[in-house]
Amino acid sequence: MPPPLSRRAALAGLGAALLTGCGPHPLPEGPPLPAAADGSPTGSGTPAPVQPSPPPRPAVTVDAADGPVTVPGGVLRVVVRDTAELDSAMTLGITPVGAAKAPLDAGLPGYWPASRLARIAVVGDLGTAPDTAAITALRPQLLLTNLTRDADRLPALRAIAPTVATRTTGAPWREDFQLHAAALDRREQAAAVVAGYERHVGQARAALAAAGADGQRISLVRFVEGSPAVRLYARxxxxxxxLADLALPRPDPQNADRFDTGTAPDRLAPADGDLLLYAGYGDPARNGLATALASPAWQALGAVRAHRAFRVDDQLWFQGIGYTGAHFLIAELLYLLGAD
Incomplete structure (x- = not known):
């Protein structure tokens, strides 16, 4: 049985995936440094000749959830209003100039390198009224959001810059990524991202089968501050x-075509599985996590008794919506199931 997962172990597994060409591939930002006359990078040897600026890219019109939106071509100054939009931009090699964070989190999802996150200004919380003054000060060329968060705020956002919204977020993340890529004028890069993910999924499914772990029922449990029920994530x-991409089965109470279902903190039997992954959003003293872990109902779960219950990063598993987040999830699953 693998020991409790650490982020270092996950990153190590992810590094191995990168070496085999199947892990996450956030695309590089901007063109490479020009070579000097002697073949050395700029800054050593003979200075490189000045490169002419590329011609401006033509504007693009995309079919957003609420209708066509015209966006300048090749935008780089982007503000994102949710975590899926953040993952899409970062994966495609664009570090946003601004982003909204989850209200109960101290900062943006930490599965991204700190060096990139440090370049992003936090401009309010997702799902709340945008800080229009802070966003305007960043001089964005494009805003990315979704109607679930900002349906009533689009006029205020579009007064700042062209705003492209998906219908919702979460489950349709692949389709949403394609819209984000179109708005960012990076369709070709998006095709490479999708192909890399498909390779990773195929290799992961083979590894799970080889380890005899492909029949393990995976339970997803989230404790959310402000919610009286424990949330069991469905499909x-x-x-x-x-999990569906990896053909990993789910416990019966979670094997449903819905977002989630709730259960009382003292009735946790529906949370059981062969592998139980749980996370908390908000203060553990107020989201019920600390109380649940000490309760008889939790201790009675088969996964807990078998030491097959692991706490995972909430910002990654439940907020890291996108291709890079998905690569990390796969790497962690392979580790926890002994298939890495």
Missing amino acids: QNFPGSV
Whole structure:
């Protein structure tokens, strides 16, 4: 049985995936440094000749959830209003100038390198009224959001810059990524991202089968501050869709075409599985996590008794909606199931 997962172990597994060409591939930002006359990079040897600026890219019109939106071609100054939009931009090699964070989190999802996150200004919380002054000060060329968060706020956002919204977020993350890629004028890069993910999924399924782990029922449990019920994630959400890609089965109470279902903190039997992955959003003293872990109902679960219950990163598993987040989920699953 593998020991409890650490982020270092996940990153190590992910590094191995990268070496085999199947892990996450956030695309590089901007063109490479020009070579000097002697073949050395700029900054050593003979200075490189000045390269002419590329011609401006033509504007693009995309079919957003609420109708066509025209966006300048090749935008780089982007503000994102949700975590799926953040993953899409970062994966395609664009570090947004601004982003909204989850209200109960201290910052943006930490599965991204700190060096990139440090370049992003936090401009309010997702799902709340945008800080229009802060966003305007960043001089964005494009805003990315979704109607679930901002349906009533689109006029205010579009007064700042062209705003492209998907219908919702979560389960349709692949389709949403394609819209984000179109708005960012990076369709070709998006095709490479999709192909890399498909390779990773294929190799992961083979590894799971070879390890005899492909029949393990995976339970997804989330403790959310402000919610009286413990949330059991079903199939119509981001982590549920990644499990479906890997053909990993779910416990019966979670094997449903819905987002999630709730159960009382003292009735946790529906949370059981062969592997139980749980996370908490908000303060553990207020989201019920600390109380649940000490309760008889939790201790009675088969996964807990078998030491097959693991706490995972909430920002990654339940907020890291996108291709890079999905690669990390796969790497962690392979580790926890002994198939890495």
